[in-house]
Amino acid sequence: MKAIVREHYGGPEVIEIKDIDKPSPKSNEILVKVYATTVNRTDWGVIAGDPFIFRFFIGLFSPKLKVLGTDFAGQVEAVGEEVTMFNVGDRVWGLRDEGLESQAEYMVIKQDAGVLKIHDTLDYHQAVASAEGAHYAFNGIMKLKVKAGDKVLVNGGTGAIGSAAVQMLKYFGCYVTVVANTKNLELMKSLGADKLYNWEKEDFTLLDDEQYNFVFDAVGKSTFGKCKKLMKEGGIYISTELGPRAENVYLPLFTYFSKRKVKFPIPQKIRRSLLFVNRLIKEGKFKAVIDRTYKMEEVKEAYKYMITGHKTGNVILEIAK
């Protein structure tokens, strides 16, 4: 089968398309014919081994997994003898953020890992675009314990994480202010933004006079120091990035007894996120934002575009038609 592989950590230049052996499922695994993956910021962490601490999980000196890919949508082609949750022919989607070797024509995954059946209304592209960003968005929102009426500011509402977070926060009945760029202000309104700042022209930390329960920096371009004055007493700041000098990792400790706190959302419980997103999809309350679609042979271009940091929502990599 064809697979997108790399032997070493690096940028898009280390990527190759190679013919390798098709995997076969163990007793508790399903074999999936992959139709689509995304090329996302988690893939960037996996391919570059960045931040360095990530290498303790994915291989200290060289990557443990040679095939790239962290998410997928496809069809079950075979099942191991102990598999009870899936049947041959099921359409499935999922994620594993330490790497899943999904950027290949076939992949295997344990039946009880981050994999679910795709809702009938979704095609493979929409399904796979509902995994990675949505998982981190939900993981962050779980840290905040939002309730209806809370005011939340989302910085970077246009990213895979941000665009999912805005939709989820509206689902929970929050008032949501979004910071985005000029070309995406209408998109943000369509996702439910109540108030908008255009980061290319305005500095929300200087202009905004609201008091928020929560600030969710989904692009990691702000700091707690700058956002503190926008937060109510009891307010919480979270970011998807480590921040300058990795401050978002130690500030949770330093602000533990403060009136305004920082929390760092360590990603966990992928299956919980996928189940939640599936519920929203069924209720018609979530639609993943898709930016560009690349073919498998254009994979280097897809990675180059993703690492610009300017994609809108998700970038799809089509593996099979």
Ligand SMILES: NC(=O)c1ccc[n+]([C@@H]2O[C@H](COP(=O)([O-])OP(=O)(O)OC[C@H]3O[C@@H](n4cnc5c(N)ncnc54)[C@H](OP(=O)(O)O)[C@@H]3O)[C@@H](O)[C@H]2O)c1
């Ligand atoms: N903690 C984790 O486990 C984890 C996991 C995945 C990702 N991440 C990190 O989380 C961040 C977001 O990930 P993502 O997948 O959502 O990224 P993404 O899809 O690349 O989105 C980033 C978005 O931010 C916008 N943006 C750029 N500069 C901005 C600014 N100054 N103010 C407001 N918006 C700005 C970009 O659009 P425009 O430039 O067009 O405005 C883009 O739409 C990344 O930094 C990524 O490394 C963390």
